[in-house]
Amino acid sequence: MKSNEPKPTQPKLHHKGEALHQHFKLPGALTELNSLFANLAATKTLKISMDTVEVVRVTQIDIDQLQNIGRQTFAETFSSGNSEENMKEYLDNSFSTEKLKTELSDKNSEFYFALLGDRVVGYLKVNLGQSQTEMQDENALEIERIYVLKEYHGKKVGQLLYEKALEIAEQKGVDFVWLGVWEENPRAIQFYKKNGFVEFDKHIFKLGEDEQTDIMMKLQM
Ligand SMILES: CC(C)(COP(=O)(O)OP(=O)(O)OC[C@H]1O[C@@H](n2cnc3c(N)ncnc32)[C@H](O)[C@@H]1OP(=O)(O)O)[C@@H](O)C(=O)NCCC(=O)NCCS
Numbered sequence: 001m002k003s004n005e006p007k008p009t010q011p012k013l014h015h016k017g018e019a020l021h022q023h024f025k026l027p028g029a030l031t032e033l034n035s036l037f038a039n040l041a042a043t044k045t046l047k048i049s050m051d052t053v054e055v056v057r058v059t060q061i062d063i064d065q066l067q068n069i070g071r072q073t074f075a076e077t078f079s080s081g082n083s084e085e086n087m088k089e090y091l092d093n094s095f096s097t098e099k100l101k102t103e104l105s106d107k108n109s110e111f112y113f114a115l116l117g118d119r120v121v122g123y124l125k126v127n128l129g130q131s132q133t134e135m136q137d138e139n140a141l142e143i144e145r146i147y148v149l150k151e152y153h154g155k156k157v158g159q160l161l162y163e164k165a166l167e168i169a170e171q172k173g174v175d176f177v178w179l180g181v182w183e184e185n186p187r188a189i190q191f192y193k194k195n196g197f198v199e200f201d202k203h204i205f206k207l208g209e210d211e212q213t214d215i216m217m218k219l220q221m
Contacts, residue, residue: 053121053157055164058111060104063097066111069120070095073147081184086208106131112164114148114157122148124161126168134203136178141169143179158191169221176221180205180214192217
């Protein structure tokens with residue numbers, strides 16, 4: 001599957017115009033100078049060093065980068081457990097330019113990149129209100145996607161994106177945060193458990209022709 005994937009390019013972002021909401025240092029690379037710059041970056045756009053991961057809102061002009069990171073991380077996560085045909089169908093449909101355009105223009109959905117320098121190393125998608133993929137409650141927030149490039153797993157990039165989701169949940173005043181995670185994805189299940197999520201249901205997720213079980217987890221605010 002992976003060999004058929006177009007090799008994702010990591011072009012420079014066209015802009016960094018949105019406010020930088022959160023940032024952190026990769027472990028082992030902390031310097032006083034960098035943390036001074038990191039603090040400045042909270043209030044304005046600033047290129048710091050290659051060690052700093054920033055969480056930046058994704059807009060329509062970032063659609064190519066979103067498509068690349070979406071396809072690459074999904075393939076990295078699920079190719080080994082699924083048929084090539086089912087993966088291809090899912091990657092083609094769920095990350096098509098048309099679909100992403102629609103999702104990006106939905107005012108109840110928000111995407112964020114985790115940027116390491118100019119490189120997109122992960123992303124987050126959250127849904128509110130009617131845009132939740134399953135209506136649990138109007139006043140809830142769904143974390144539809146948190147995906148980090150495999151080579152950056154275990155470096156707290158996922159945690160940073162998760163904290164962004166929680167910040168949005170707090171700002172919106174939702175009652176709870178929920179998500180669905182494939183039952184055969186122990187790493188992600190453990191990640192959410194560590195953050196206080198508890199299982200409350202199961203549902204069927206369709207990958208191509210294959211029906212799989214997602215565990216539904218929630219965190220009461
Ligand atoms: C799940 C994911 C977002 C976590 O991101 P991350 O940047 O690796 O997360 P962190 O470094 O903050 O935390 C890693 C956590 O994963 C869990 N974890 C790591 N390796 C694990 C393993 N082999 N088995 C079980 N849990 C594991 C632990 O809870 C670990 O936390 P700890 O280091 O405090 O023990 C990331 O692994 C990822 O993108 N996975 C692929 C996509 C995916 O499955 N997304 C979720 C779909 S719902």
